[in-house]
Amino acid sequence: MHGLSFDIAHMLAGALVLVSFMMLYQVRLYALLNVLALHALVLSLSVAWQAHIQGSPHLYVTAAIALGFKAVLVPWALRRMVFRMGVHREIETVVSVGLTMLAGMALVALSLEVMLPVTAKADPIAREDIALALSVVLIGLLMMVTRRNAVSQVVGFMSLENGINLAATGARGMPLVVEISIAFSILIAFIVIGIFLFRIRERFDTVDVGALDKFRGGQR
Amino acid sequence: MSFVFSIDPLLGVLAIPLVAAAVLALLPSYRLSAGLNMAASLGALLCALMLLAGRPVPGQYLFVDDLNVVFIILNAFVGFTTSVFSASYIAHELEIGRLTPWHLRFYHAMYQIMLFGMSLALVANNIGLMWVAVELATLTTVLMVGIYRTAEALEAAWKYFILGSVGIALALFGTILVYLAALPVIGEGLDAMVWTTLVSHAASLDPSLLNIAFIFLLLGYGTKVGLAPLHAWLPDAHSEGPTPISAVLSGLLLNVALYALLRFKMLIAANPGSLAPGSLMIGMGLLSLIFAAFMLYRRRDIKRLFAYSSIEHMGIIVFAFGMAGPLGNFAGLLHMAMHSLTKSAIFFAVGHVVQVKGTQRMADIGGLTISHPVLGWSLVTGAAAIGGMPPFGVFTSEFLVASTTFARAPMLAVLFVFGLLLAFGALLMRVNDLAFGPVKGAVGPVRASYLPMFAHLLLVLIAGIWLPPPLVAWFQHVAVQLG
Numbered sequence: 001m002h003g004l005s006f007d008i009a010h011m012l013a014g015a016l017v018l019v020s021f022m023m024l025y026q027v028r029l030y031a032l033l034n035v036l037a038l039h040a041l042v043l044s045l046s047v048a049w050q051a052h053i054q055g056s057p058h059l060y061v062t063a064a065i066a067l068g069f070k071a072v073l074v075p076w077a078l079r080r081m082v083f084r085m086g087v088h089r090e091i092e093t094v095v096s097v098g099l100t101m102l103a104g105m106a107l108v109a110l111s112l113e114v115m116l117p118v119t120a121k122a123d124p125i126a127r128e129d130i131a132l133a134l135s136v137v138l139i140g141l142l143m144m145v146t147r148r149n150a151v152s153q154v155v156g157f158m159s160l161e162n163g164i165n166l167a168a169t170g171a172r173g174m175p176l177v178v179e180i181s182i183a184f185s186i187l188i189a190f191i192v193i194g195i196f197l198f199r200i201r202e203r204f205d206t207v208d209v210g211a212l213d214k215f216r217g218g219q220r
Numbered sequence: 221m222s223f224v225f226s227i228d229p230l231l232g233v234l235a236i237p238l239v240a241a242a243v244l245a246l247l248p249s250y251r252l253s254a255g256l257n258m259a260a261s262l263g264a265l266l267c268a269l270m271l272l273a274g275r276p277v278p279g280q281y282l283f284v285d286d287l288n289v290v291f292i293i294l295n296a297f298v299g300f301t302t303s304v305f306s307a308s309y310i311a312h313e314l315e316i317g318r319l320t321p322w323h324l325r326f327y328h329a330m331y332q333i334m335l336f337g338m339s340l341a342l343v344a345n346n347i348g349l350m351w352v353a354v355e356l357a358t359l360t361t362v363l364m365v366g367i368y369r370t371a372e373a374l375e376a377a378w379k380y381f382i383l384g385s386v387g388i389a390l391a392l393f394g395t396i397l398v399y400l401a402a403l404p405v406i407g408e409g410l411d412a413m414v415w416t417t418l419v420s421h422a423a424s425l426d427p428s429l430l431n432i433a434f435i436f437l438l439l440g441y442g443t444k445v446g447l448a449p450l451h452a453w454l455p456d457a458h459s460e461g462p463t464p465i466s467a468v469l470s471g472l473l474l475n476v477a478l479y480a481l482l483r484f485k486m487l488i489a490a491n492p493g494s495l496a497p498g499s500l501m502i503g504m505g506l507l508s509l510i511f512a513a514f515m516l517y518r519r520r521d522i523k524r525l526f527a528y529s530s531i532e533h534m535g536i537i538v539f540a541f542g543m544a545g546p547l548g549n550f551a552g553l554l555h556m557a558m559h560s561l562t563k564s565a566i567f568f569a570v571g572h573v574v575q576v577k578g579t580q581r582m583a584d585i586g587g588l589t590i591s592h593p594v595l596g597w598s599l600v601t602g603a604a605a606i607g608g609m610p611p612f613g614v615f616t617s618e619f620l621v622a623s624t625t626f627a628r629a630p631m632l633a634v635l636f637v638f639g640l641l642l643a644f645g646a647l648l649m650r651v652n653d654l655a656f657g658p659v660k661g662a663v664g665p666v667r668a669s670y671l672p673m674f675a676h677l678l679l680v681l682i683a684g685i686w687l688p689p690p691l692v693a694w695f696q697h698v699a700v701q702l703g
Contacts, residue, residue, distance in 0.1 A: 118428045122400055130400065137393060141386060153382065160389050167396045173408025174399055175348060 005053040009125050009170075012046035013132040016166060017108060020139040020159055024104055025097050027090060029082050029151060033075045036155050040070035043162045050169045053125070059169055066165065070158065082151060092148045100146050107138040129170025136163030230276050230284060232267030233292060233339050236260050241332035250314060250324045254307040257328050261300040264335065268296035278416050283345035286694040287553075287701075291479055292342050294557055298471045298564050299335045301672035305568045306331070306464035308669040312575050313462070323367060327462070334360040334468065338476045347395050348413050350480055354391070357473060358384045358444065365461035376456035383453040387443025391480070394436030398484070401429040415483060419490055427493030434497055437484045438504075444477035446531050447538060448508035458527035459580065463571030466523055470530040471564035475556050478537060482702065485541065489703025501542030502632065508535025509639040516646035521580045522573070525650055526566055529606060532643050533559045539636060540621045541702065543628070549699035551620035554687075558613040558680055559606070565676035566602035569595055572668040573654075577661040582650060587659030592666055596655045598673050603651040605680050607644040613683030 019039045026032040044066035051059030093100065111134035119127040140160025144153050168174050240260030247253040271292060275284045284292070310327070313319045319327070337357030344350035362384065366377030395413075402412040405424050411417050418425075439450070446454040458466045485501075488494050512532035519525040537559065540552030572595055577585050588596030605612035618640060625633035 114432065118426075118432050119400070121404065121426060122429070123403070126400060126403075130397070134393070137389070144382065144386065150378075157382070157385060157389075160386070164389055164392050164396070167393060171396055171400045172403060173412075174396070175410045175413055 005049075006125055009046070009049055009053065010128050012042060012049055013129050013166060013170075015042045016046060016162065017132050017135050017139070020136050020163075021101065021104055023143060023155065023159060024100050024139065027097075029091060029149070030079065032091060032152055032155055033079050033082075036078075036158060037071045037075040039159055039162055040066050040074075043165060044071060046166060047169045050125075050129075054172055056173065062165065062169060066162075070162070074158065078151060078154070091152050094146045094148060100142065103142055104139050107142060108135040111135045111138055123172055126170045126172060130167050133163045133167035133170065136160070136166060139163075229267045229270035229274075230282055230343060232270070233264050233296065233343065234282075234336060236263045236267065237332040237336035237339065241329045241336065244332060245325055245329035247325065247328075248321065250310065250321050253324065253328045254303075254310060257331060258300070258303045258307060260332060261296070261303040261335065264339070265293075265296040265300045268293045268339075278345055280410055280414050281346050281349055282343045283416060284343060287482070287698040288342045288479070290553075290557065290691065290694060291475065292339060294560055295335070295338055295342060295472055295476070298468070298560060298676075299338075301675060302464050302467050302471070302564060302568075303331070304669055305467070305571065305672045306462075308667060309462065309464055309571050309575070312667070318368060319462075327364065327367060330360045330364050331464075331468075334364070334473075338472055341476050342479060345415050346410070346413050347398060347415055347418070347483070350415075350483070351388070351392055351395050354441070354444065354477060354480055355388050357476065358388060361457070361461075361465065361469060361473060364465045365457045367462060368460065370460070372456075373460040376453075376460035380453040380457040383443055383450070387440045387450065389440070390436050390443070391440025394433045394440055394484075397429055397433035397436065398487070401425045401433065415487075418487055422487050422490035423492060425487075425491055427491055427495075430488060430491055431495045434484055434488050434494070435500075437481060438497070438500060441477045441481045442504065442538075445474055445481065445534050445538070446508075447504045447534060448511045448531065449504075451508065451512075451531050454531060455524045455527040458530070459521050459523040463523070463567055463574065466527070467564040467567035467571070470527070470567060471560040474530060474534055475560050478534065478556065482541065486701050486703070489544075489701070498542045498544050501538050503542075505535045505537070505539030505542050506632070506635055506639070508532065509539060510535075510635065510642070513639045513642035513646065516643055516650070519650070520582055522570055522582050522585065522654070523567075523580055525582065525647075526563065526570060529643065529647065530559075530563055532639070533563070533606070535639075536618065536621065536636075540617075543621065543625055543632075544703055545624060545628070546696065546699045547620055547624040549702040550695050551617045551624065553695045553698060554683075555614065555617035555621070558617055558683060561676045561680050562602060562605045562612070562614055565673045565680070566599065566606060568673040568676075569599040569602055572666055573599065576664055576666045579661065582654060584661045585654050586657050586661065588655045590656075591659045591663045594670060595666055595668060598670070598677065600651060600655045601677055602673075603647050605677065607647045608640060611681060611684050613680045616684055616687075 019035060019042055022035050023032060026035055044063045047059055047066055048063040051057060051063060112131050115131035115134055119130055137160050140156050140163055143156030143159065147153055147156060237260060240256065244253050244256060247256065271284055271289055310324060334357050337353050337360060341350050341353035341357060344353055362377050362381045365380055366373050399412055402418055402425060405421050406412040406417055443450040458469060485497055488497055508531050512528045512535060515528045516525060519528060537552050537555050540548050540555060573585065573588060574580050576592065588599060605614055608615045608618045622633060622637055625636055
């Protein structure tokens with residue numbers, strides 16, 4: 001373990017978890033999108049650092065994708081969408097923010113508790129990364145569960161994907177196939193989501209997923 | 221190792237749908253594209269059958285072994301028969317204006333991409349590639365489910381998309397953990413994701429890491445399989461999309477996700493230090509079976525009825541693999557094949573029924589055997605087969621599961637048989653109302669393509685009476701590997 005490079009990797013991964021927490025207490029959509037951009041930025045830094053210390057230049061591509069696509073393009077597109085569609089700017093939560101934060105902390109504790117003992121034999125950088133990545137994934141899931149608004153569910157999903165990216169880059173020498181595919185799948189996923197959001201708008205005049213439930217018409 | 225796709229049939233299975241998708245996206249005429257859709261699916265089927273004659277050498281990305289060869293062929297076969305059914309189904313949808321020619325171009329292209337994704341998942345020798353392929357197949361089906369653009373269809377697609385992506389994300393996390401477990405043993409790079417290499421080194425992988433990985437994979441791919449606590453997307457996706465898609469979803473996509481899970485189970489089975497996945501799988505399987513069996517009683521929508529029946533059968537299959545042992549695994553594999561054939565045949569029948577009657581509400585459908593004898597009796601036959609009546613193949617596999625369970629864990633067997641009977645009762649009640657009694661709803665003529673339906677039911681019947689020895693040998697070989 002080389003002191004400084006490990007510390008920086010650890011710090012960046014930890015920062016990603018912190019930004020995930022920041023997402024949990026946002027009450028406005030625009031602010032949430034800013035935090036999403038920050039999340040992707042931290043991820044991109046973390047991936048670039050991994051590329052540097054692992055000496056694997058292909059990871060820079062992943063970092064660049066995270067920076068260009070996820071930190072700039074997607075938040076910008078979502079912002080325009082929110083503006084164009086005149087969605088409610090406030091985020092409706094299912095559970096109160098305080099409880100969500102507590103649940104988030106419990107999830108981080110859980111993932112550290114689960115992952116650290118198991119990966120005792122693994123490379124220390126990978127070990128920390130995986131544990132923190134799992135926290136990011138779980139917080140992303142938590143966010144998707146506790147938000148009613150379709151846009152913030154999408155944000156939750158993207159932060160979840162960021163966590164997986166962190167895990168993938170932390171695992172030394174993981175083949176590029178997977179990284180490209182992740183970026184690519186996010187692209188596809190985004191297009192899909194985009195189409196759906198527009199269609200939802202056409203039909204319901206809202207992006208509140210709760211409104212969808214009305215159409216279920218009881219038991220069928 | 222070099223990057224070789226040395227082999228023609230395998231390439232054919234993958235390349236034909238891909239090329240066809242590109243062409244179909246450009247073709248404006250729907251008659252032509254429906255024909256081409258069938259031709260491409262037939263081509264892929266022929267290539268898949270050629271795999272029986274000679275198997276390519278396993279590469280770093282693709283391979284064919286005893287387990288996947290059966291499912292590749294099954295996949296191509298159901299893909300082909302569904303394309304035949306789809307041609308007649310689509311013609312009707314176009315007539316009543318539910319779909320436009322533009323939609324159809326999209327539909328046909330997506331259909332082929334979906335087949336490509338599923339075949340790729342089946343032949344992938346690389347766990348990363350397999351994940352990508354399952355994701356691709358999922359995304360295309362999401363788009364297809366939403367194609368009618370009604371409020372319900374959009375809701376179904378959204379739900380499917382969100383739950384599916386969460387599942388698939390968890391599966392990727394599991395895949396990364398498997399790579400991490402392989403890292404110290406196999407070394408960096410591509411080799412550590414090649415399934416055949418992983419299995420040959422399985423005994424020396426870190427068991428505790430594999431355990432955690434398997435839990436993520438079980439939850440992740442299990443969402444796609446539609447296991448009970450994670451099944452919420454399945455009934456909606458089946459009932460709101462076009463019926464050919466329901467047939468392929470139930471018949472193929474659930475199988476493909478389960479196949480991915482089986483690959484990892486083989487890995488776990490080859491590692492002595494890791495947990496026995498049995499109890500987890502038995503629990504989820506039994507829960508799915510009994511839960512779905514109860515839910516069958518409350519259904520009012522015919523496509524949702526059979527969607528819940530798919531959850532039930534996936535539960536049976538996962539239960540069988542959880543019981544494990546040569547007999548349990550054999551029964552699970554057989555049941556996967558039988559369910560796939562039977563359920564898609566049922567959806568073919570249901571698709572035509574819904575088109576004739578113009579509704580999916582079961583209360584508005586009745587007396588099918590009187591008004592449309594061929595269709596009605598096909599539905600009855602299909603339901604009898606899926607319910608596990610004796611001459612059919614589903615009975616064979618269910619009987620095997622039940623007998624191996626009785627021999628080893630009688631209490632579980634009681635629960636299992638209880639679930640089966642419960643589901644059978646529900647199907648009997650529902651199908652009785654649909655097929656017999658006074659005629660309800662429209663009685664217009666039906667322009668159905670019966671051939672796919674008959675072919676499937678005939679195969680299930682034959683399998684119930686006589687299983688081809690090579691198939692038995694393959695399944696037995698795989699069953700041992702599955703532990």
